[in-house]
Amino acid sequence: GQQVMQIPQYQHVQEGEDFTTYCNSSTTLSNIQWYKQRPGGHPVFLIQLVKSGEVKKQKRLTFQFGEAKKNSSLHITATQTTDVGTYFCAGLNYGGSQGNLIFGKGTKLSVKP
Amino acid sequence: ETGVTQSPTHLIKTRGQQVTLRCSSQSGHNTVSWYQQALGQGPQFIFQYYREEENGRGNFPPRFSGLQFPNYSSELNVNALELDDSALYLCASSLDWVVNSPLHFGNGTRLTVT
Numbered sequence: 617g618q619q620v621m622q623i624p625q626y627q628h629v630q631e632g633e634d635f636t637t638y639c640n641s642s643t644t645l646s647n648i649q650w651y652k653q654r655p656g657g658h659p660v661f662l663i664q665l666v667k668s669g670e671v672k673k674q675k676r677l678t679f680q681f682g683e684a685k686k687n688s689s690l691h692i693t694a695t696q697t698t699d700v701g702t703y704f705c706a707g708l709n710y711g712g713s714q715g716n717l718i719f720g721k722g723t724k725l726s727v728k729p
Numbered sequence: 730e731t732g733v734t735q736s737p738t739h740l741i742k743t744r745g746q747q748v749t750l751r752c753s754s755q756s757g758h759n760t761v762s763w764y765q766q767a768l769g770q771g772p773q774f775i776f777q778y779y780r781e782e783e784n785g786r787g788n789f790p791p792r793f794s795g796l797q798f799p800n801y802s803s804e805l806n807v808n809a810l811e812l813d814d815s816a817l818y819l820c821a822s823s824l825d826w827v828v829n830s831p832l833h834f835g836n837g838t839r840l841t842v843t
Contacts, residue, residue, distance in 0.1 A: 622771075649831065658819060659772065661831040704771050716785045717832070719764075719771030 620707045622720035630728050635692040637723035639705035646708050648681055648688045649717065654701040662690075662703075695727050731756055733822050733835035741841045742810050750805045750838045752820030761803040762832065763795060764819040772819055778803055807840075815842045 619642045629635050639648065647666045651659035663672055665681035665688060672679045678691045688705055702724045706717040734753045742748050754761050760779045764772035774787035778797035792808040801822070807814060817837045824830035 651832075658834040658836050659832075661833070664831060706771075716774050716777065716787065719773070721769075721771045 620705060620718045620720040622705055622723055624723055625721065626724050626726075628726045628728065629695050631697060632694050635695050635699070635725055637690050637703050637705075637725075639688045639690075639707075639720055641686045641707045641718075643686070643709060645685050648685075648708070649706045650679060650688075650690055651704045651706060651719075652701050653704065653722070657701075659704060692725075695725070697727050697729055700725060700727050733820055733833050735818075735820050735835035735838050737838060738836065739839045739841075741843065744810055744812060744842055746810050747806065747808045748810060748840065750807075750818050750820075750840070752803045752805070752822075752835060754801045754803065754820075754822030755833050758822035758824055758833070759801050760823045760825060761797055761801065762821045762823070763803070763805045764821065764834075765789075766817040766819055766837070768816075775805070810842045812842050815840060 621640045623638050627635055647664055649664045650662040652662055653659045663679050665679055668685050669683045670681040676693045680689045690703055692699055702722040704719050704722045706719045708717055733755050736751045762777040763775040765775055766772045775789050775793055776783055776795055777785040781797045794806045795804060797803045817839050819834050819837045821832035821834045823832050
């Protein structure tokens with residue numbers, strides 16, 4: 617079945633350093649979504665990418681969707697302690713229902729002040 | 730607008746017992762999905778309900794069942810609990826599954842099976 621893989625599993629950075637997490641799917645996706653889960657919290661929607669090669673920015677966060685729609689990345693510039701949490705990508709197959717998002721295992725980010 | 734609410738927040742059950750978890754969807758949302766999140770893992774899709782009908786199911790056995798009510802709230806039932814069922818159960822509502830709107834998650838129910 618479809619798999620969504622994320623690397624790295626963990627990332628420890630010094631505050632102010634940049635951070636990137638990568639997401640790869642075994643199949644072509646109709647769209648990809650990114651969520652952030654704070655420790656002890658629930659996943660919170662960040663963004664959805666639909667078009668091949670799409671790039672979206674939210675302040676210090678930059679999201680990219682690959683040309684083949686099989687990979688994606690999230691880049692955070694100049695991390696802050698408020699960025700701490702686990703970042704999940706979630707891919708949706710063509711024809712799949714919205715609920716049937718396949719989540720990666722996430723990248724857990726810790727930021728040292 | 731009220732967000733997604735789940736109850737109870739924590740639950741301890743014994744192997745072989747049955748459990749019912751409840752979820753109230755966000756106002757205006759007609760689609761509810763349930764996810765299981767084991768420690769250190771990403772959420773795994775259990776099933777989705779749209780207008781009271783199941784319209785998608787993940788790789789979970791039939792002892793995982795659900796309901797959606799006319800007000801779009803939902804229940805997740807798990808029979809014959811196993812130790813591996815210990816996890817965080819997340820309910821997520823969305824505006825309408827047809828338009829691929831984002832998922833809004835509740836805080837989850839932490840289930841421990843002993």
